[in-house]
Amino acid sequence: MNDPHPVAGASSRRGEASGxxxxxELLRRSGRGDREAFAVLYDAVSARxxxxxxxxxxxxAQAEEVAQEAFMEIWKTSARFDADRGSPLGWMLTIAHRxxxxxxxxxxxxxxxxxxxxxxxxxxAHDSTAEAAHASLEAHRVRTALKSLTSIQREALELAxxxxxxxxxxxxxxxxxxxxxxxxxxxxxIRLRDMMGVGS
Amino acid sequence: xxxxxALSGAYxxxxxxxxxxxxxxxxxxxxATCRSEVDGxxxxxxxxxxxxxxxxxxxxxxxxxxxxxxxxxLPPPGGVTTLQRRDRHRRGPRRAVAALAAAAAAVxxxxxxxxxxxxxxxxxxxxxQLSATDRVLQAPDAEEFTTPTRDGLGTVTVxxxxxxxxAVLITxxxxxxPAGKTRELWLKHDNTYIPAGFLxxxxxxxxxxxxxxxxxxxxxxxxxxxxGSTQPSDQLVALLNFTSA
Ligand SMILES: [Zn+2]
Numbered sequence: 001m002n003d004p005h006p007v008a009g010a011s012s013r014r015g016e017a018s019g020x021x022x023x024x025e026l027l028r029r030s031g032r033g034d035r036e037a038f039a040v041l042y043d044a045v046s047a048r049x050x051x052x053x054x055x056x057x058x059x060x061a062q063a064e065e066v067a068q069e070a071f072m073e074i075w076k077t078s079a080r081f082d083a084d085r086g087s088p089l090g091w092m093l094t095i096a097h098r099x100x101x102x103x104x105x106x107x108x109x110x111x112x113x114x115x116x117x118x119x120x121x122x123x124x125a126h127d128s129t130a131e132a133a134h135a136s137l138e139a140h141r142v143r144t145a146l147k148s149l150t151s152i153q154r155e156a157l158e159l160a161x162x163x164x165x166x167x168x169x170x171x172x173x174x175x176x177x178x179x180x181x182x183x184x185x186x187x188x189x190i191r192l193r194d195m196m197g198v199g200s
Numbered sequence: 201x202x203x204x205x206a207l208s209g210a211y212x213x214x215x216x217x218x219x220x221x222x223x224x225x226x227x228x229x230x231x232a233t234c235r236s237e238v239d240g241x242x243x244x245x246x247x248x249x250x251x252x253x254x255x256x257x258x259x260x261x262x263x264x265x266x267x268x269x270x271x272x273x274l275p276p277p278g279g280v281t282t283l284q285r286r287d288r289h290r291r292g293p294r295r296a297v298a299a300l301a302a303a304a305a306a307v308x309x310x311x312x313x314x315x316x317x318x319x320x321x322x323x324x325x326x327x328x329q330l331s332a333t334d335r336v337l338q339a340p341d342a343e344e345f346t347t348p349t350r351d352g353l354g355t356v357t358v359x360x361x362x363x364x365x366x367a368v369l370i371t372x373x374x375x376x377x378p379a380g381k382t383r384e385l386w387l388k389h390d391n392t393y394i395p396a397g398f399l400x401x402x403x404x405x406x407x408x409x410x411x412x413x414x415x416x417x418x419x420x421x422x423x424x425x426x427x428g429s430t431q432p433s434d435q436l437v438a439l440l441n442f443t444s445a
Contacts, residue, residue, distance in 0.1 A: 030273060052249040072267055079273050087243060097246070101214040139251035161215075161249070182206055
């Protein structure tokens, strides 16, 4: 049972957590019920999944619950990952983001909305692995690309993605005419996509 | 509806409310341009997310690995057992789209009121656990009817799926019932209004209607005595006819 999980050739696909692991292959094996492959996958991406959940949900205990829900869905739907539509990490983070947003919206009655949005922009902890180095390099590229957005595009995108707000809420928070925040979000993302060289 | 494509960015970052998300997903089933754009924008937004990193505690790893040991992954899309396949067709020019959606969607009841909807088409392969209301909102044959309330302060929307024989009521900014009164819901069948439930307190609701919405011709919301009525009063809050535009 102690199959060492030989990893198929290093992935050159941008955005993956680690150059040493083929996340798509791990997903494929997970989809056939291989729990050891899933454990390796977990170790490769757990810091990203939890990091995103913490950023959106804020409360660490709730973020862990959200991350657990996300991993459960990743496991259940691993056979349905479609490499033609995006990277494995992007697919997993999309699941984690949706779970995080669902959580903050369902916890709406609690204290989240009265805290200042800017308080959440604390530096994030990085772990001291090669993965973290990769993450921080990538974070640098993202920050650089974000600077090329207009301030309204950037704020709208950050409120939506990290704040979990709907585009209608974003419009009122930024004093934008109703219906224009969605355009700012889309324009910002398209600009970012082109800056980051994300292929389709 | 013409600028529904403009929702692609907000959809990619999960910034749509439930109703918009459901409408946009119906749109996605028939719009390859948006599907492709959403894929790219999701990939992009995940780069924002990927820049956040927090070391996960060992306890999380143990819980995740213990939980996955209790269930097996779902089969790939091609191997899904279809218990109920949609084959309703829309009339008119949207027929091609509806046919695609019908071919693409399989609904599998997995108990506990939860339903798994799997897109089986050539492109969107998505699997989501759906609540009863989501199931209606995302049904391929979902029809949406909306009206302002009579006082002009709120909106009432009904989304119904005839194939599911269910409808979801969504209210925004609805005035509270006066003291000692309640807000009652009605479905119109053959010019008779049949009780379809009550609204609790609050301005915004998303709820399933009681009764047989699939064959109903309309919906009403009225103010009634607290114990409810068997026929609607003339204190009308909103009225909708289920007729296609
Ligand atoms: Zn479109």
